[in-house]
Structures are given as C-alpha cells and as structure tokens.
Amino acid sequence: xxxxxxxxxxxxxxxxxxxxxxxxxxxxxxxxxxxxxxxxxxxxxxxxxxxxxxxxxxxxxxxxxxxxxxxxxxxxxxxxxxxxxxxxxxxxxxxxxxxxxxxxxxxxxxxxxxxxxxxxxxxxxxxxxxxxxxxxxxxxxxxxxxxxxxxxxxxxxxxxxxxxxxxxxxxxxxxxxxxxxxxxxxxxxxxxxxxxxxxxxxxxxxxxxxxxxxxxxxxxxxxxxxxxxxxxxxxxxxxxxxxxxxxxxxxxxxxxxxxxxxxxxxxxxxxxxxxxxxxxxxxxxxxxxxxxxxxxxxxxxxxxxxxxxxxxxxxxxxxxxxxxxxxxxxxxxxxx
Amino acid sequence: xxxxxxxxxxxxxxxxxxxxxxxxxxxxxxxxxxxxxxxxxxxxxxxxxxxxxxxxxxxxxxxxxxxxxxxxxxxxxxxxxxxxxxxxxxxxxxxxxxxxxxxxxxxxxxxxxxxxxxxxxxxxxxxxxxxxxxxxxxxxxxxxxxxxxxxxxxxxxxxxxxxxxxxxxxxxxxxxxxxxxxxxxxxxxxxxxxxxxxxxxxxxxxxxxxxxxxxxxxxxxxxxxxxxxxxxxxxxxxxxxxxxxxxxxxxxxxxxxxxxxxxxxxxxxxxxxxxxxxxxxxxxxxxxxxxxxxxxxxxxxxxxxxxxxxxxxxxxxxxxxxxxxxxxxxxxxxxx
DNA sequence: ATGAAAGCGCTAACAG
DNA sequence: CTGTTAGCGCTTTCAT
Numbered sequence: 001x002x003x004x005x006x007x008x009x010x011x012x013x014x015x016x017x018x019x020x021x022x023x024x025x026x027x028x029x030x031x032x033x034x035x036x037x038x039x040x041x042x043x044x045x046x047x048x049x050x051x052x053x054x055x056x057x058x059x060x061x062x063x064x065x066x067x068x069x070x071x072x073x074x075x076x077x078x079x080x081x082x083x084x085x086x087x088x089x090x091x092x093x094x095x096x097x098x099x100x101x102x103x104x105x106x107x108x109x110x111x112x113x114x115x116x117x118x119x120x121x122x123x124x125x126x127x128x129x130x131x132x133x134x135x136x137x138x139x140x141x142x143x144x145x146x147x148x149x150x151x152x153x154x155x156x157x158x159x160x161x162x163x164x165x166x167x168x169x170x171x172x173x174x175x176x177x178x179x180x181x182x183x184x185x186x187x188x189x190x191x192x193x194x195x196x197x198x199x200x201x202x203x204x205x206x207x208x209x210x211x212x213x214x215x216x217x218x219x220x221x222x223x224x225x226x227x228x229x230x231x232x233x234x235x236x237x238x239x240x241x242x243x244x245x246x247x248x249x250x251x252x253x254x255x256x257x258x259x260x261x262x263x264x265x266x267x268x269x270x271x272x273x274x275x276x277x278x279x280x281x282x283x284x285x286x287x288x289x290x291x292x293x294x295x296x297x298x299x300x301x302x303x304x305x306x307x308x309x310x311x312x313x314x315x316x317x318x319x320x321x322x323x324x325x326x327x328x329x330x331x332x333x334x335x336x
Numbered sequence: 337x338x339x340x341x342x343x344x345x346x347x348x349x350x351x352x353x354x355x356x357x358x359x360x361x362x363x364x365x366x367x368x369x370x371x372x373x374x375x376x377x378x379x380x381x382x383x384x385x386x387x388x389x390x391x392x393x394x395x396x397x398x399x400x401x402x403x404x405x406x407x408x409x410x411x412x413x414x415x416x417x418x419x420x421x422x423x424x425x426x427x428x429x430x431x432x433x434x435x436x437x438x439x440x441x442x443x444x445x446x447x448x449x450x451x452x453x454x455x456x457x458x459x460x461x462x463x464x465x466x467x468x469x470x471x472x473x474x475x476x477x478x479x480x481x482x483x484x485x486x487x488x489x490x491x492x493x494x495x496x497x498x499x500x501x502x503x504x505x506x507x508x509x510x511x512x513x514x515x516x517x518x519x520x521x522x523x524x525x526x527x528x529x530x531x532x533x534x535x536x537x538x539x540x541x542x543x544x545x546x547x548x549x550x551x552x553x554x555x556x557x558x559x560x561x562x563x564x565x566x567x568x569x570x571x572x573x574x575x576x577x578x579x580x581x582x583x584x585x586x587x588x589x590x591x592x593x594x595x596x597x598x599x600x601x602x603x604x605x606x607x608x609x610x611x612x613x614x615x616x617x618x619x620x621x622x623x624x625x626x627x628x629x630x631x632x633x634x635x636x637x638x639x640x641x642x643x644x645x646x647x648x649x650x651x652x653x654x655x656x657x658x659x660x661x662x663x664x665x666x667x668x669x670x671x672x
Numbered sequence: 673a674t675g676a677a678a679g680c681g682c683t684a685a686c687a688g
Numbered sequence: 689c690t691g692t693t694a695g696c697g698c699t700t701t702c703a704t
Binding site for chain 2: 078095
C-alpha cells in the first residue's frame with residue numbers, strides 16, 4: 001500500500017492540517033494543550049497520512065528516547081528470557097521499545113553495557129538484582145531516568161525494585177524439608193559467581209536449619225546449574241562423610257531434575273530415602289518421576305509489574321519509588 | 337569519576353584537537369580519510385574527554401542507526417533466547433545494539449512490530465523464518481537495509497538466510513527410526529500455527545516414511561510443545577487404532593521428555609517397545625532415563641554467523657546475500 | 673491557544 | 689585533505 005517509505009513527516013501533517021509544526025507536536029503529545037478544533041484537524045491529518053513521529057528525531061530534542069534499557073545476566077535462564085518478553089510486550093503497548101544487554105554476571109561488562117545504553121537516553125533503565133559495582137551505581141545515579149531493579153528485593157534499591165525475596169525462598173525450601181521430618185540436609189547451588197541470588201537462597205536455607213534442634217545442613221557447590229551437575233551432585237552426596245543426607249534442596253529445577261534421574265539410576269528412592277526440593281517450577285517439573293516438589297516465584301508477574309510501573313512512572317515522574325514483592329509459592333508434588 | 341553526565345560532545349573534541357567538526361567526524365568513523373596528524377590529535381582529544389558519539393544525533397543525520405532489529409516469535413523457546421543473546425553479544429562488539437520484538441506467530445503483530453522498528457532506521461533487520469505475510473514482505477522490501485532471515489533455509493530468502501533445513505531434520509528423524517527397524521511411526525507436533533517450522537519437519541518425516549516399503553507413519557497433533565502435552569500424546573498413542581506405534585518422533589525435546597516420563601509411569605519400555613526421538617538437544621536430553629536420542633541443529637552457530645555476516649555486510653554493502661546452513665546432527669543416546 | 677525560531681549533536685555535500 | 693554550510697525531524701522556549 002502506502003509503502004513508498006518516504007514516510008510522512010510532521011511538516012506534511014502541519015501543512016495538511018493548516019497549522020504550525022509546534023501545534024502538531026502539541027496536539028499529538030499533549031492533546032489538552034491545544035484547542036479542540038486544532039486537535040481534531042491534526043489528528044485527522046496525521047491519520048490520513050499514516051504519520052508516525054520519528055523516534056530518533058524526537059529523542060534528539062526531547063530529554064529522553066522512547067526506549068527502556070534492560071540489563072540482564074543472560075538468556076540461558078528461562079525466567080529471564082520469559083520475563084523479558086513479557087516486559088517487552090507490556091512496554092510496546094505504550095510505544096516503548098526495549099534495548100537488552102547481557103553481562104553474564106561480569107561487573108565490567110555490566111558497566112560497559114549500561115554506559116552504551118545511556119547514550120541512547122533511555123526513558124527508564126531496568127537492571128537485574130540489587131547488588132551492583134560502584135561503577136554501575138555511579139552510572140545509574142548519573143542516568144537521568146528512573147531505575148528499576150528486578151528479581152530481588154532483599155536490600156536497598158537505587159530507586160524501585162520488582163522481584164521477590166530469595167531469602168524467603170531459601171527459608172521455604174528448608175521448612176518444606178524439615179516439616180516432612182528430614183534432619184540431615186544439603187543445599188546445592190552453582191558457584192556464587194554464577195548466581196548471586198542462588199547464594200542468597202543457600203544462606204537463608206542454612207540459617208533456617210541451623211536454628212532447628214537436631215537438624216544440620218551442608219552446602220554443596222555444583223559446577224554449574226545444569227542437569228548434569230545435579231546428577232554429579234547426587235553421586236557426590238551418597239558417599240559424603242556421615243552418610244547421605246535425607247533431604248536435598250537445589251537452587252534450580254534443572255539441577256534437581258538431573259538429581260532425580262541419577263537417583264533413579266542408582267536406585268535411591270525419592271522421596272523415601274532422600275527428599276528433593278527444586279526451585280523455579282520449570283515447565284517439566286510436574287512431569288518428572290517422581291514429580292518435583294519445587295518453589296515457584298511468580299516470575300510472570302515480574303515482567304508485568306515492571307511494565308506497569310515503568311509506564312505509570314513515565315506518565316507521572318513525580319510518582320514515588322515502588323517495591324513490589326511478587327511472592328513465592330511452594331508447589332508440593334511427590335519428591336518432597 | 338568523570339560522570340557529570342553532561343557528556344562531551346563533538347564540538348568539545350574539535351576544539352581540543354584544533355580542527356573542525358567535520359574532521360572529528362571523519363577521523364572517528366573513517367580514519368583513513370584524514371591525515372595521520374589530524375587523526376592522532378582527534379583520537380587523543382576524544383580519548384582525553386572520554387568522548388562517545390551520540391548514537392541518536394548520528395542516526396538522525398546518517399542513513400541508518402547503529403541498531404539491528406530482531407523479530408522473533410517468542411522467548412519461550414530456549415533456542416531463540418540463546419541465539420538472540422549470542423547475536424546480541426556479537427553485534428555489540430561492533431557497536432551495534434539490538435532491538436527485539438515478539439509476535440507469538442501472529443502475522444499482524446509481526447507487521448506492526450516491524451513497522452515500529454523501521455522508524456528507528458535500523459542498520460539491518462533480522463526476522464525469523466522464511467514465510468512472511470505480504471505486508472511484512474512489503475515492509476522488508478521498503479526497508480532500506482539488509483534483511484537476514486534466521487532459523488530456516490528451506491525456501492526463498494528476501495535477502496540472506498542463516499539457519500538449517502527443517503526438512504532435513506524431519507528426514508533424519510525418520511531415518512533414525514527406520515534404521516533401527518521401526519515400521520509403525522508417528523510424528524508429534526504442536527498445531528501448525530504454533531510452529532510452522534515444526535510442521536515442515538513433520539512433512540519431511542511423513543514423506544520419508546511413505547517411500548519406505550512396509551512402513552507407515554501418522555501425524556499426531558499435541559496441544560502445545562510442553563512436557564505435559566508429550567505425556568498426553570503417549571497416552572493417546574497406546575490406544576490408537578491398529579495398536580501403538582513402535583517409533584515416535586517429537587518436534588521438540590520437551591514433548592519427548594514428557595513422553596518418556598509417561599512411558600515410565602505406564603511401564604512401556606523405551607526403546608524396546610517404543611523408540612523415541614526428540615528434537616533440539618535441550619540441556620536435559622542427556623540425563624533423562626533412558627537418555628534421549630535427539631536431533632541437534634547447530635543453534636549456537638545461528639547467532640554467531642548472523643552477527644558475523646551482518647557486520648561484514650555493513651562494512652561492505654556491496655557484499656552479496658548469503659545462505660548459511662549451520663547443519664544438524666543426530667545425537668544417538670538410548671531412547672532410539 | 674498558537675506561531676516563529678532556535679536548537680538537539682551529528683553527517684554529508686560542497687567548496688576550496 | 690580540510691573547513692563551511694546545510695540540514696536530519698522534532699521539541700521547546702519565547703513572543704504574540
């Protein structure tokens with residue numbers, strides 16, 4: 001159709017509507033600041049020409065661009081991937097595009113990405129977690145836009161935070177196992193550097209068990225967060241000093257799944273001999289044998305709430321910072 | 337540090353280097369077009385001021401922005417998520433940011449997203465698959481930039497394509513099953529609308545079996561691509577007219593995993609009674625019981641090759657279109 | 673409420 | 689090879 005792609009510009013709309021450039025700009029971005037007549041004529045003209053303002057030109061003169069920067073560790077984690085999509089779709093409805101960057105838990109990369117993004121004058125920045133390097137904090141402070149930290153609320157946000165408490169997740173895992181009578185517990189995580197939030201869950205787990213009479217807990221570090229590492233973990237645990245534990249919590253469902261498979265191979269019955277709790281409630285969790293008991297943070301809500309709060313904040317910059325806890329559920333199935 | 341965030345502008349560099357604006361611009365973007373002396377002074381001045389050009393201002397005057405639009409169906413698929421990250425990281429090294437959009441297999445949304453992105457004057461566009469609506473094709477044609485189609489090479493690319501042959505994947509699945517003696521086969525996919533590429537694999541699978549003597553194949557549509565749907569599929573297959581098949585191929589590993597679990601629950605031995613082939617080689621595939629035999633397209637390479645070819649093309653716009661087949665491996669484990 | 677005009681920071685002819 | 693001069697398309701004072 002009308003795809004000559006010498007797209008209509010504001011001047012075309014102005015001419016067709018018989019008003020000045022300024023009026024078009026106003027009629028489109030602050031309809032209440034022009035007379036109803038002008039507004040109508042401009043909107044008609046714009047519609048007729050299929051006019052869409054150039055985000056680039058707008059960004060050059062305006063204080064910020066219709067863009068939200070999103071800094072994440074990685075896309076390997078299905079939750080990050082999904083919540084990013086949800087966020088992205090939510091913002092799109094408000095005409096905001098999203099600009100992602102990945103740092104793989106490397107502070108230097110995180111800072112570099114952030115710096116590059118700020119040159120685009122984003123309307124808002126979303127970063128992952130509450131712990132950031134000094135450099136990142138400085139950049140965030142200098143950034144002239146609202147900052148949203150996601151996936152964690154245990155700590156002091158720079159501005160707003162949308163996530164859940166990883167400490168609570170650790171506590172819930174411990175309670176789930178303790179409640180069914182387990183007394184010799186292990187929490188399995190990838191190395192701290194690979195996932196700081198998993199480390200927070202481990203800390204709370206160990207702490208919770210430590211204040212329980214006649215129960216003890218150990219921390220085992222898997223090589224990474226894969227099913228393979230989970231299988232290794234089980235092998236390693238069965239010949240631990242003092243015998244195998246009677247309850248294991250994993251910092252991720254993939255790890256837990258690997259453990260379940262390996263337990264089956266070793267004919268270690270779950271949950272009778274060892275109870276297993278996962279984390280994440282990945283799609284397959286309900287279908288393993290035995291079905292995996294796991295924790296489910298409301299990850300879907302992270303993207304949704306973020307989008308909603310970002311949009312609200314941009315509409316009213318005076319709005320105060322928020323701290324949204326999307327919560328965590330314990331999904332009890334068969335493994336614990 | 338120097339984070340007053342009234343960032344240095346080109347004029348500052350020009351003054352410090354004692355040259356004109358234009359020379360700074362040239363020295364920075366085409367160092368060979370200025371004298372060594374100028375180049376040096378400019379680069380020194382730029383470094384000293386920590387100058388980074390404003391991508392927004394640059395984009396307004398230049399023909400395109402340092403941005404690559406990437407249109408994907410979704411992030412639910414771990415492959416899309418990963419290859420997007422790899423692509424994104426690869427482009428970042430060349431100073432290109434990535435701008436994603438998701439359409440969930442909806443043509444209208446795809447067109448809308450594409451249109452919105454084109455307003456940003458991307459240096460290149462990446463879209464998923466080779467089949468697009470007329471509207472999308474028109475937009476792509478009008479877009480004044482190279483177009484890369486990813487994840488599929490069976491068909492006629494608008495410009496360049498980086499992916500693999502889904503038909504080959506279907507064929508390989510069939511051959512794997514036929515070769516081990518299976519003769520009554522089923523291919524399980526989600527509904528076509530959910531994944532056109534899965535439909536292509538199914539087609540090739542059925543075709544391959546149909547030209548084999550004494551073998552037959554049927555097509556079963558699962559409700560979606562989850563493990564749950566895979567479990568349902570197995571239940572449905574065991575009381576199919578003419579008895580259960582002796583070989584099943586799934587269009588995704590999650591489906592296959594669900595099937596494996598359900599088979600175990602039903603005490604249907606795999607691969608003795610039914611051989612199972614997956615698709616994707618998701619991380620867990622090596623750890624299921626029995627370990628899943630599956631197909632592995634070189635998805636990692638898609639992002640890498642894309643980034644490399646996009647960068648090369650932008651460096652030399654005269655470069656011709658490419659068609660890169662990253663290939664598929666059959667990963668034989670225990671289930672078939 | 674509206675218009676005129678001055679940029680936003682850079683690129684791209686065009687002269688020299 | 690370098691500098692000058694126009695814009696790129698929009699937002700935003702500042703008058704009116």
